[in-house]
Amino acid sequence: MNAPVWLVNRLRRLARRRTPTGWFDAFAVGGMLLLAWLVFDTMPAGPHPLVVGPGTVDFQGAQRLELAVVSAAPVVMCRRRPVTALAGLLVGAAWLTALGEGSTMSLVGAGALVSVVAASRPRWIGLAATITTFAAWTVLEFAATPGGPTPYGRLSNAVLLLAVAFIGGVLIRERREHGRALREQVAASAVTAERLRIARELHDMVAHSIGIVAIQAGAAKRCISTQPVLAAEALEVIETTSRETLTGLRHMLVALRRAENDRDSGAPMPGLDSLPALADNAARAGVAVRVRFDGERRELPAEVDLSAYRIVQESVTNVVRHADTGQCSVAIAFRPREVVIEVLDDGRGGLADAPRAGGGFGLAGMRERVSLLHGSFDAGPRPEGGFRVAARIPA
Template identity: 55%
Template sequence: MITEPRPPLLRRLPAGVWVAAFWTAIVVFRFFTRDSELSHLFDYNGNTEDMPLVVTAVVTTLVAFLLVRLPLAAVAAALAGGVYSLGMWTVPATAPLQFLIAEVVVAYCVVTRSRLVSTIAVSMPLAVLTTLYAWGAVNGYPVNPYAYLGLAATVLIAWLIGNTVRQSRAHADALRGRAAEQAVTAERLRIARELHDMVAHSIGIIAIQAGMGSRVMDTQPAETRNALNAIEATSRETLAGLRRMLGALRQGEGESAPLEVAPGLGELDRLVERTAGAGVRVALTRRGDARTLPPEVDLAAYRIVQEAVTNVVKHSGTRDCHVTIAYEDRELGVTVVDLGAGAATGAPGTGYGLAGMRERVALLHGEFSAGPRPEGGFRVAARLPIPEEAALEVGL
């Protein structure tokens, strides 16, 4: 079992410890810079300026200790400090300061706690204000209703700020969740494309070989044997590819499995050989200086050729097709032309093959076209831009 390393000691200390150390340092500094005794710090008669300092230190330390585990108790501690500070007439700003500390805790509760806890947190300072106003009015103390209304308004402002932050976090979480769902969907589509391109080609070859073998079984046993050998080899290769792909997917569950090596234009010779075994001769032409391409461009080009050749095998009814790979300065050209029936290959936009090719090219911001040729047959053409970084690596 792997154990996580413990954080440094200073990071394990609660926030209240740091606040207490801060205020202790200030109180000690004040004591050594005055000529009086330490008892003046706790003079509640309003004759010293240090008493509000002690009250603020105690309140903020309690709030820091209670904030995370008991936020409502932190609100109560700040309000208690505010009520206690009302007796310090010479420093009238002390009580509002404690009240503002309580409002900060209220905003924290609204952001991080449930609706019930946040509602109780907001109600506590409003209840204290109402009680103080009623007590002052009953006992004949001068009370300013506008001051109490102003403090109540600051409580509502604290709630609004906290609620806004809470909604912003919820919105950000929703966006992240939607982005994660879109990423999962995109990955599923990518896997579906890979499976389609790999399986469709292999099944097409197997179907052609099986049909040819069944036709010559009685008259040409040697050709039947060759067809069966081709079916066996293609089936094994397809199963191996599926096993690698599924193994790579299971790695997310903690299982070790080899990752599938993505094919590229270097595999075209094997593709031509397999296609020839299905009875279709592929003439492969390379123009320009062949070089290493970015993986996404290399894979897309191979899959386009594979799918186009598969369509020739399955639909065109011809025995020949021509594949051209053109290496240019800033892009790669891929063209597959056959002299078959043309329309039998499928009109542009129908089926998953052409749609998959078009989608691959679009993801790379390239150009794609597919359709019957005026002189007969069918033509698939794609131009894939090579990223500038990859072009610079080869000195273009």
Template identity: 45%
Template sequence: MSLTPRAARSWRMRPATAQTLAWCGAVAYPILLYVAVVTEPEPTGMRLLLPAVVSVLALPLLRRRPLPALALMLAGSFAATVLAASKLAASFPFMAPAQAWQIGCLQALVTDGAVGWIAATRRRLTALVAAGSTLAVQIAAACYYRSGQDAFLSAVAFLVLMLALAWMTGYLVQERREHAETVRTQAAVQAVTAERLRIARELHDMVAHSIGVIAIQAGTGRRVIDTQPAEARNALAAIESTSRDTLAGLRRMLGALRATGPEAAPLAPAPSLADVDRLLAATRDSGVRADVVRRGARRPLPADVELSAFRIIQEAVTNVVRHAGTHECRVVIDYQEDELAIEITDHGHGPASAGAGYGITGMRERVALLQGRFTAGPRPEGGFRVAARLPVPAEAR
């Protein structure tokens, strides 16, 4: 039978209750450890089992209050070691003198594990304080179960090495976690930046082309409105059609940006090379005739290649309309086996520099994202040339 949400919440332990139980377990740890050492039956390997199990009581408080929990663990381990090594312990039946160093080593491992946890989850200063306190208590306890200078120095060296190993392990765990968090943050920032650049390119390609066509048509309509009303009406119709298409594209883009969740999907397919004829028809209405030449066997290509190719042609033709000062241009689409080659040329007087404006920069970025090659610049015989080669993935060939 499944529990309702309200019943499930009622079964959860409240934070105050959990913290109280954690404190009770940690306080009971040194007491039960003392009892375990005193009531040890006979010197077998099982005599370390109960002290090891009792250490679990301090773990809940170690997660909430690491330093107080460590202090209680150190107090219990020191008292148990001293008790096992004291002459008073010999009065209890079945107590073995060798139990002292075994209890001491076991408690050193337990406290070293606590120091490693603190180093992995807390600040470095807190971890250093915990390590220093633990080492001091462990060396003090070693005085009771090691006699002789050589035995004592070897015990101290062993304790220092074990504690350093535990602290470094915890520190490396924390460093790795912080590095992973930094990498995730940088990846998120890069993803946001890449998405902003993509949106900026899409807006630039869409709006710049449409505004260029609208500006040309508006100028044509203004000049012929008195002498050629039919041409003026055609210009106004082209302005209406272009503005409607642009407005619909902007609405789709804004709708996709507002949509959230995995179920969000574009309201219309992205432009592809199949839309080139429609693009060039709108360009002809603006007074620039664009001839398209297709070479090779036409085939469907990956969506990112199709979209980038369309946007490059759109931006290049828009630059012809706005800057070339010519009435015609040529578009070549070459379907090769391992790449898609695009070339847009004109005979006008375009910009002398290939780096002017954001359009060419955007085209170069699109090609770079696909690991392709891009060139743009004036032609020796006059005019301007834009060429791009977009590699086609092997699985799409």
């Protein structure tokens, strides 16, 4: 027997596809062939009477196989049009029953399609498909045995099968929707985390530079008429700091725009090795920063190195802007499993904390950085005066 042309073309198209959808369609064709074989294997053999009229029929093996393939053919549409596939399969089952070649396997295949409908369509459509399939199953059972005993046993099996198919499809649909919701939630969380990271970077980078610019601009304004040399030095600091800030912002924008696989563009982010330059900038703003390293220095993970630098940078910025003191100390201790950061000043202490905690994001940003790295953070006035910032970061 020659295979139908549409089936040959369908198989050729599936063979050329390499997508997950193509694999699903290939499974659908395989399911159709399996159902056709089961229907063929369970068809009544030999001469038997027609159901729709007088007379007998006696289909041979090739003819019976063609009938089975045609009746099961709608299964190939189960991915794109599951409702149409179910309707076509029920029509095929009715056609076979009318010819006296009815098979229970056609109705079992319809039950499987009920599960597909319930999993891919709204719940009311799945429920309507289940009820329609049971009604058709009942009619075909009575039509196949006219005048015979009522097939209560087979109908009860049909109820059980269709109920399991409908519930299974609904559960699959709900699990898919739940997975989609989780993925959307994870994506939203990732976007929020990235926004917070960018906000912290911008704050730590810009706040430090703007603080120095503001102080130097005020100094230049006060002495421009009486001490022009000092005013010129302050303006030079403003120019240098502004250029460095613009460079840092440009590098950040490049890093945000570049592709994930482009590792060569942009400049490396600052780390603890950049603390001398940070101390020089603070000195230009009138605050001497003493940096001390304890323990054996080692290479730190990039995120730890950057966060440690940002914590020191923000702490020094707060000293420059709020502490009203001319010096502070920075201690970096390398422990076996962590890095300990401590920044001390002898400025206004508790008074300095008010603007920091009231309207700024410096302390909150430092605390977020340390929390993301599973460390501990503490900041507050010192009993002997001044302010202390301390962080412990696992590394």
